[in-house]
Amino acid sequence: MKKEHNRYSQLGLQALKRAASKAANDAKKNNLKIPYWENGRVIFVMPEKITEQHRSQYSDKLST
Numbered sequence: 001m002k003k004e005h006n007r008y009s010q011l012g013l014q015a016l017k018r019a020a021s022k023a024a025n026d027a028k029k030n031n032l033k034i035p036y037w038e039n040g041r042v043i044f045v046m047p048e049k050i051t052e053q054h055r056s057q058y059s060d061k062l063s064t
Contacts, residue, residue, distance in 0.1 A: 022035060024047040025047070027047045028046075032047075033045060033046055034046075036063055040063040
């Protein structure tokens with residue numbers, strides 16, 4: 001059953017990446033800033049400055 005959960009986790013992660021990419025493209029097209037969590041606070045950045053997501057402390061646990 002663990003492999004089935006892992007497969008669904010991977011599908012969910014792929015869906016989140018697609019959604020984040022679409023949101024960044026829409027924000028760039030409409031000249032909007034995106035809220036971004038950094039150092040315990042929310043900052044707002046323009047989409048062209050966001051190139052990739054930072055690795056979280058929990059990402060290693062997803063792949064095991």
